[in-house]
Amino acid sequence: MKIDCLVAEIGSTTTVVNAFNLHQPPVSFLGRGMHQTTVDTDVNEGLKKAILDLQSNLGVDSIEYDELFASSSAAGGLKITVHGLVYEMTAKAAKEAALNAGANIHLITANLLEQDQVEQIKKIKPNIIIIAGGTNYGEKEVAYKNLLSVLPLDIPIIYTGNIVNHERIKELNSPLIRIVENVYPRVDDFNILPLRKAIYETFEENIIHAKGMKDIFKMVNGTIIPTPGAVMDATLILDEMFNSVMTIDVGGATTDVHSVCEPKPIYLKYSEGEPRFKRTVEGDLGVYINRRLVMKTFKQGELESLMHLTLDEIENIADREPFIPK
Secondary structure (H helix, E strand, C coil): CEEEEEEEEECCCEEEEEEEECCCCCCEEEEEEEEECCCCCCHHHHHHHHHHHHHHHHCCCCCEEEEEEEEECCCCCCEEEEEECCHHHHHHHHHHHHHHCCCEEEEEEECCCCHHHHHHHHHHCCCEEEECCCCCCCCCHHHHHHHHHHHHHCCCEEECCCHHHHHHHHCCCCCCEEECCCCCCECCECCHHHHHHHHHHHHHHHHCCCCCHHHHHHHCCCCEEEHHHHHHHHHHHHHHHHCCEEEEEECCCCEEEEEECCCCHHHHHHCCCCCCEEEEEECCCCCCCCHHHHHHCCCCCHHHHHHCCCHHHHHHHHHHCCCCCC
16 A cells, blocks of 8 residues: 555654555545554564554555654653753743753753752763853853863753853864754743754754664654654644644653643733743653553542442553553
8 A cells, every 4th residue: 555654653652653645635644553662672663563553454465655754752752951040031941942842851950050960960861951041141151161060971962051152162172062042042032943953953863762763764754853842843833723722742651731822911911031832741641651640630439430440440450451552
């Protein structure tokens, strides 16, 4: 069977492949295949089995496709730490950009990094460290000193602080450092998109360590981006069609909420300087890895009443549930 386009999402628990006809009218969704993500062995194996599952679901002997696009949150997704000058200003701006790019933020600090915070970063082992701080032509030393503090950790760094520091950072001649526009160039001005783009590029160049991912790079058209970033991109496109959109992405490990909207006039005074599009992460509300925490959000007896089962029966289901529910 000839298919125009496959879209693969290589998640932390499940790999999903969706098939689409795009070039021959009508544009249509054809079907879906799934398999457990094989992050411990070779993620390429899970992708191939998901394509075989798609083939089985479509009832065909073989599949040929013109294009394959992919996103990934396998191997723990995109771990980032963020370091700014003032928490509610530069650190917040960098945090919003990182979340919008699909990051899992493990640490946010403001002002000069203390040695114990550097040790904490070392233990986290983030994929990317983001250094922000200072509006353009304002305070410059904190961001520069913070960059010097984390440089020996041998972790990719994106500098998105005061542009005054650009020349002396370039003089460090470090391949670990990528310089982008200031994420907070003026008070109440969130310049998110350049940092978001740089996170995507750094993710592709340095981050995907899951076994077999290099083979998938050879298979796909374009780049592989973090899955939450792909969802945000889709939400932005939907906003162009429907004007103000919220997307809820329920995953095996986390649940992400994406929103793109303009505030109502009565709320304008509360949203000054806020980005138009946002992502929040409920890191303990996933329907597979964190399913027991989801169960605990129900009041006593509520889940049993909804499911018409006893608590022991529900516990038994939770214990035996496979990666892909039957």
